[in-house]
Amino acid sequence: MPPxxxxxxxAALAAxxxxxxxxxxxxxxxxxxxxxxxxxxxxxxxxxSVEVRVPPWGAVQVVAGVRHTRGTPPAVVxxxxxxxxxxATGATTWAEAVGAGRVSASGERADLAPYLPLxxxxxxxxx
Numbered sequence: 001m002p003p004x005x006x007x008x009x010x011a012a013l014a015a016x017x018x019x020x021x022x023x024x025x026x027x028x029x030x031x032x033x034x035x036x037x038x039x040x041x042x043x044x045x046x047x048x049s050v051e052v053r054v055p056p057w058g059a060v061q062v063v064a065g066v067r068h069t070r071g072t073p074p075a076v077v078x079x080x081x082x083x084x085x086x087x088a089t090g091a092t093t094w095a096e097a098v099g100a101g102r103v104s105a106s107g108e109r110a111d112l113a114p115y116l117p118l119x120x121x122x123x124x125x126x127x
Contacts, residue, residue, distance in 0.1 A: 008036045031057045034081050037088035040118045050109050053078040075107025090117030
């Protein structure tokens with residue numbers, strides 16, 4: 001199933017990425033980037049066996065495997081927006097974020113390392 005999100009305006013995305021790189025991304029830019037990178041993850045890791053939560057701005061279900069339809073999914077990953085942006089852009093690795101306690105991950109498929117980072121030039125490829 002393709003992502004249900006509207007495409008991000010390329011100019012707004014570029015401006016938000018520039019603000020993030022400069023350390024001046026405000027809540028509006030962070031929200032845009034969190035949602036954009038969650039949509040990118042949906043494309044890169046299609047499925048419904050892992051729920052990735054980045055409160056308060058979004059959650060997606062990704063990674064092939066057992067699909068859940070009610071209640072808590074079999075695997076859940078949750079983190080703060082700043083952590084998600086660091087992972088998506090390659091500013092930190094999955095192992096570093098988990099090791100530092102910045103990510104809560106439960107379930108056997110709750111490992112996003114193969115899909116990150118989500119930006120061009122990172123180990124995971126282009127957004």
